[in-house]
Amino acid sequence: MKTNPGRFFEDFRLGETIRHATPRTVTEGDVALYTALYGPRFAVQSSDAFATGFGYRRAPLDDLLVFHVVFGKTVPDISLNALANLGYAEGRFLRPVYPGETLSSVSEVIGLKESSNRQTGVVYVRSTGYDAAGEAVLSYCRWVLVRKRDPAAAIAAEAVPDLAKAVAPADLAASLPLLDPAAYDAALAGSPHRFGDYAPGERIDHVDGMTVEEAEHQIATRLFQNTAKVHFDALATRDTRFGRRLIYGGHVISLARALSFNGLANAFSIAGINAGRHVAPLFSGDTVYAWSEVLDVADLPGRSDVGALRLRTVATKNQPCGAFPDKVGDGVDPAVILDLDYWVLIPR
Amino acid sequence: MKTNPGRFFEDFRLGETIRHATPRTVTEGDVALYTALYGPRFAVQSSDAFATGFGYRRAPLDDLLVFHVVFGKTVPDISLNALANLGYAEGRFLRPVYPGETLSSVSEVIGLKESSNRQTGVVYVRSTGYDAAGEAVLSYCRWVLVRKRDPAAAIAAEAVPDLAKAVAPADLAASLPLLDPAAYDAALAGSPHRFGDYAPGERIDHVDGMTVEEAEHQIATRLFQNTAKVHFDALATRDTRFGRRLIYGGHVISLARALSFNGLANAFSIAGINAGRHVAPLFSGDTVYAWSEVLDVADLPGRSDVGALRLRTVATKNQPCGAFPDKVGDGVDPAVILDLDYWVLIPR
């Protein structure tokens, strides 16, 4: 058979390495589309002049564009038969990526855990994005619930990886060139608030909302060469439990990040992803809002230019976030769709 | 508070200067998106080979792409709490902008006029787009009706600026490099009609229509980093008088300009905006048509390569323009959505 049926749970082997198709040169064209699809306004990624003044060699790609491109490649091999994307951990953005670079992805199977009913299992992978010279630019773990082809199939070896609760600040320090915070023009960047202005426990409602259309999420998801059928095939999804196309979870992450500019305008770079959960699905016509909480602030060893904020950003659908919708008893406010724990860098 | 609530009328001071976030490097990616969103076919902006043969150093950006990028930056500071965009004047495109250049915007408050009911006021600004070296590339005035936070707030100083009825032809002359009209291949550009073929009073129905989708105007408006909530938030706009998302007025200007190719194919550059009014709102699903009238023709001092046409372009929704829908008694045909008075340059 020449077409890709995707792997089922019993097809994965603990410790195996999977090189993914298709390598992708990311360009100014991708940057323009990313801007048009999400509306980010962080000055470092928006302006070559601003970025070079600050210490980059030019405006780098939005970190999440890099993430989505690296992620997209893993879909045909890892999650084509996935029922759910369960979580993320140990995400590290290792260096800036610039237009013109070529990215490819490799995943290592770091965990396998069959479900008790033997119909499915959880696959844990560490996926790494590489540039054309083979240098790693991004690494992250994710785990997905994957169907078995044959419930009776035996699983050779199982293990649940021990993943860090958070990326250590020391591991974020090398992700950027040395920058010049005095050259960072806060007025031009859109906010006077720097590292020292944020404190743990602070909550920020990002105020604005963004309604999502089918054409938008499809255009984005194809841009990332993510082939998951549920995002594109209205006919096939008619018979699923949602009855319609499901929006790629990464689309929500990018919308929440772009909305977070309003309150976090100087948090110019994502350096790590500690944890993440797609709490509920998003559909066309829904409006996305977001709020963030500062979980921690951290110095970076050897760097006096930038500091790190550990943020928890919660995105909702069809509910503004002035009241910070969150956990409700043992559950979660039904409007919540994303709960992301990550590190951003911000000038001192 | 770290989020931007936008300025209310009493927050503006006559004569103050506002530097806007976010600087933006415009690229070939933006050009491709602009083409895909509006469908312009002017040869100078479409082809490097055509543009260099004519005298440019390469294909310049569409003038309206420059306008929208410069305009978008002003929104968070000027019009986030605006109720209406009332008018434009003294718009001058000062030189061609090329892919790779970085644009930023500054506005000067040139007028303030409180409404008699003290609930709102009109803010007049002159906004200027600059390149990375600080050279101005575009300047225009606009005035918007802005809410007051507190109706009782006193206004320090008021003034209504005296704006020119039209940009003088002499002020258009320096906007382009010297060009070679003999090298301008009219067949390749799509029309034999040059400067001498147009006369004041001539009316042109641009024939074609373009239906607008939510995804299209949202993608465009985010590309311009224009953050006005009314364009993006279907939930919040449900309670407005329109009950739905409103399309950015600049989207209509760009559609009308692209449609005007059919009849004005050689009017390759917009050099000035004399006046403009968004007569009525446009919504997703509406179809835009346009017609133009030649108001004036002008020589440009010191230039024998190109001449200027002063045009009035009227755009309508859901009504073709064969009958030139226009003023009706004291009012305007209800199909009219835009009335724009501007200068274009055209080879002799």
Add this chain to the structure above:
Amino acid sequence: MKTNPGRFFEDFRLGETIRHATPRTVTEGDVALYTALYGPRFAVQSSDAFATGFGYRRAPLDDLLVFHVVFGKTVPDISLNALANLGYAEGRFLRPVYPGETLSSVSEVIGLKESSNRQTGVVYVRSTGYDAAGEAVLSYCRWVLVRKRDPAAAIAAEAVPDLAKAVAPADLAASLPLLDPAAYDAALAGSPHRFGDYAPGERIDHVDGMTVEEAEHQIATRLFQNTAKVHFDALATRDTRFGRRLIYGGHVISLARALSFNGLANAFSIAGINAGRHVAPLFSGDTVYAWSEVLDVADLPGRSDVGALRLRTVATKNQPCGAFPDKVGDGVDPAVILDLDYWVLIPR
């Protein structure tokens, strides 16, 4: 009259040559949009590093992007008053096109055949795409049914051209630089199957489906500067037999080609179009599927790097292709919308 009414059947002259507006520089921005609109994953077009390793000077444009850009220019002169796009033949992609090149189009009228009712006629053209130096990059024939302005108008000369049933393999050989099949990394390209793995008669269901939105096909069709009114004007098309906007046939070709990656991942280049028919129209909301049959395999004279597969790709709407929907008696399965016969190149 300054606007273009389009040519009617009696306006064409056998043997005449028509230079089309508007020349177009294709860029990385167009490439990104093409990826975002169709989701192709062929490694050669996706990655500069992969393409240069294989023998290209960088990643070339998708062949169909070149086709659509060349085609789009012909619309205002050839098919503005067309009732149907009847067929294609003798399509040859003559060399790779790279970002930064400028394309223009010229058509020769090679056939004219008035309909028996004298209301319409078939116009046959050979359209050629040229680079800025005047070198041909693409050539193809198509024929369209065009309205007459005046049924009584006499036609000076008529002729039906004798078009080849298929492009000869020898005519495909010069279309690419010499490549290094040993440097072609099949794992990175997404499939182990090379030239020798395909045999005439083999059928492949491409499995995946793609639902099309109005915004998507409009954005694509404008990107190609194709001005056919039926794709854009919801109001005018309300009174047509379909009652709505019709999707550009080329959009279906590009979707089918992108879907065909699943089963034909190494068929990296389209070298010729033998025949093609838009069997039925596609509308927004429809889901496109595709299957292919290998009609022939061919060596290319003087080349040991790549071979050619002659494919027939059938696209359907709202019907998956596991059962290979095809001819039914004298007719065709009503789900079929495209039947395309073409040559692709694939590494040995």
